[in-house]
Amino acid sequence: MRITDRMIYDGAQRSTLQARARADRAALVAGTGLQVVHPGDAPTAMGAVVAGRAAQARFESIRGSVESTRAQLEQADAALGSVATMVRRAEQLAVQLANGTWGATERAAAAAEVDSLARGITAALNAEHAGRFLFGGTADTQPPWAADGTWHGTAGSRQVEVAPGVFEDVTLRPDVAIGGAGGGSDLFASLRALAAALAADDPAAVAQQIDVLGAAQDQIAAERARIGGSAGVLEAAAAASLEARDAAQAEVARLTEADVVAAASELALSQRALEAALAAASESFRLTLLDRL
Structure with a gap:
């Protein structure tokens, strides 16, 4: 099978885009401290996050109502x-x-x-x-x-x-x-x-x-x-x-918040991977151009 310039270009583009997406994701996680922001980030975890937030709101509502009622009872007793x-x-x-x-x-x-x-x-x-x-x-x-x-x-x-x-x-x-x-x-x-x-x-x-x-x-x-x-x-x-x-x-928090050390490490690795992908793409284009001369 003959490898054409188009195939080389498409492969380099895919590798570069994947590396860039990984680097962007790592930068977002490191910058926000969150590993789950949108449902697409982790669909399974996001379901648990939604349920956890609902439970959090429910228990806070119960606590507020209970505290208010307890204050009323204490005043009534007085x-x-x-x-x-x-x-x-x-x-x-x-x-x-x-x-x-x-x-x-x-x-x-x-x-x-x-x-x-x-x-x-x-x-x-x-x-x-x-x-x-x-x-x-x-x-x-x-x-x-x-x-x-x-x-x-x-x-x-x-x-x-x-x-x-x-x-x-x-x-x-x-x-x-x-x-x-x-x-x-x-x-x-x-x-x-x-x-x-x-x-x-x-x-x-x-x-x-x-x-x-x-x-x-x-x-x-x-x-x-x-x-x-x-x-x-x-x-x-x-x-x-x-x-x-x-x-x-x-x-x-466990489901959504990122580990600081792991996030920093992933950011560094993804940036190096992006640099390597860009360098590889640049080198492959330079070689195919020389082949034409």
Whole structure:
């Protein structure tokens, strides 16, 4: 088979283009630090990269939602802690002034204090977090507790994703803890009854509210315990999602980022290969030209 000038030219061109493509690729990898940028760079790896980036975004979203919800629960617990302190004070007043040794003047002063405690409890229960009223249920855009202790919230369920496809119930139940829904003690009704009994200088009626206020404290303690359990779950979920996000990020980096030493070595080798291809092509053309002379 006769080797023509055209065949020599085509072969030299192919070798040069291949060497140049290798050198360009090596320069890109060394310059960017990335070995996979486009799907064509490594189709199989790119599929894993896409999945890894999706997982990274998913876990970051879960972590953000969990952290935000945990902050809300912590604030709700603090608000209920304040309420519990004020209820204890009301109970102390009831125990003290149920004693017949106290007179109408002291009971009238205590009645005013109970009214003040009720207003403080209402203010605590109208706590907000990020523009959302914590104890309003799904009706969280306006204060859920009126001055007379009437609740205007809704008891809808609320859940937050703590892992892909796994949800934790983070519903706050002020209707149970404060309003006594389901057969419990109605805190505001008890406070009103206590204030009225004190104002009427009626020790026996005052004594009737002692156990009711004690039951209300138990309800608040139970709600705080439930909130604390959910907050613990969310704390663990936040840590787990952060770890999972970092693991996905590390896997994406492993698949896409180039080894610095290997990239530098490949760049040097590819440049030498390109120089050799150019030199070989130049020499072959010079020889075929001499053959013509």
